[in-house]
Amino acid sequence: MINGSAKPVLPMNFTLREFRVFRVVYELRSFSGASQTLHMTQSAVSKVCQEMESKVGQRLFERSTRKVVPTLLADQLYRHVCEVLGTMDAAERSMRSLLNMEAGEVSVAASPMLCVGLLRKAVTAFHHAYPAIRIGLHELSTDETIDYVVNGKADFGLASIEGAHPKLTIEHVFNETMFVVCAADHALARKRSVSWEQLAAWPQISLHPTFSTRRTVDRVFASRRLAYATAIEVGTVLSAISFAKAGVGVAVLPGYVTELVGEFGMVAKALPAEGVEHPIAIITRHNAMLSAPAARLLDDVRQSLEQGPRATS
Structure with a gap:
């Protein structure tokens, strides 16, 4: 049964202006920083956030003299705000x-x-x-x-x-081919071909798991019941190539990097494509x-x- 004394859910009627202000405050964690970005006064930014909080009946930000901390409700709202504003931004680009x-x-x-x-x-x-x-x-x-x-x-x-x-x-x-990238004087550079089993014996320069290349490498090794050791984990392909050139390890990278690899004086050897999906x-x-x-x-x-x-x- 529905409790007859329950408060009705009121429409919140957010505006796009409120969403834009909220997003900047959330991302910068600062009213003063948001005011500079949005070319508004700090009091105006704060007022917009207060109006949003009045509509939802809860705090969106915990305020102190040094920082602004989003609440759990703000975390949930942020994802929806990004989608709404993303749609509007795309529409504006189209109209322009x-x-x-x-x-x-x-x-x-x-x-x-x-x-x-x-x-x-x-x-x-x-x-x-x-x-x-x-x-x-x-x-x-x-x-x-x-x-x-x-x-x-x-x-x-x-x-x-x-x-x-x-x-x-x-x-x-x-579907991209995967290559092992190594220094020109590396033992793998002298081989006519390199297998995943041979590759497993060498320490690797690995990309962070947020990159699909790393996930592909992990998936291939797991499917072959192989393991490899990571010497260094990096956040860019350029860093992976640079550390491989320095002899720290080898890197497994997609074929679209081979032109750059050659410019670095490195060697790229294609790995077997069977069972590899990239x-x-x-x-x-x-x-x-x-x-x-x-x-x-x-x-x-x-x-x-x-x-x-x-x-x-």
Whole structure:
């Protein structure tokens, strides 16, 4: 039974302005920092947050003289705020483009090496064809790339993603080959081929688990009932290559980095592809309405990838 004395749930009627202020305060953990970012007075920022708290009937932030700490309710609200504002930001970018190719902005998310190894050709050609359109490349980890697309901070992304996602359309383009990268004087560099079993004997320079490359490596070793030792865990492919060059260990990386590896004077040996799944996919939000520039660049990227990954040796 429903308790007749229970208070009715009142509509909160949040505004987009409140959401925008809330998001900045939440991310900066500071009213003064938010006021500078939003070009508002600190008292105005504080008042907006107080009005939101009045609507929900609970505190969103615990305040002290030195810091602002979000409550559990604010943590939950933040995820929804990002989705709502992401949708609005994407719509604004689309409207600013005026459905033509004479102005506008395109936002793309991918890892740094995906930007260099797989996006560079299409993005460069697009820029030469449409120089008035601003391109924003967000260089992120795999998990951050997914979040940027889900929250509308990027029109589309490029990532190695396994399985489905409830809020994304995932278009698999090809399956990448994995390579072991080592210094030119390393013992593996002299071998005609390298197996995963041989690789397991050498310490590795590993990427953080937020990168799909690390998850692929872990999955392959587990499927073969092999183990490996990590010498150093790093946050970028460039660091992995640099430490491998210094002889600290070897790195297992996707084929799209082999051009850069060669420029570093390193050696890249293809590993057996059997049982290895490292799919490269284009990701967009479900039912996303892309602006004309974003749709054109997405088509260019798709065509570039469908021609096949770059030739590697």
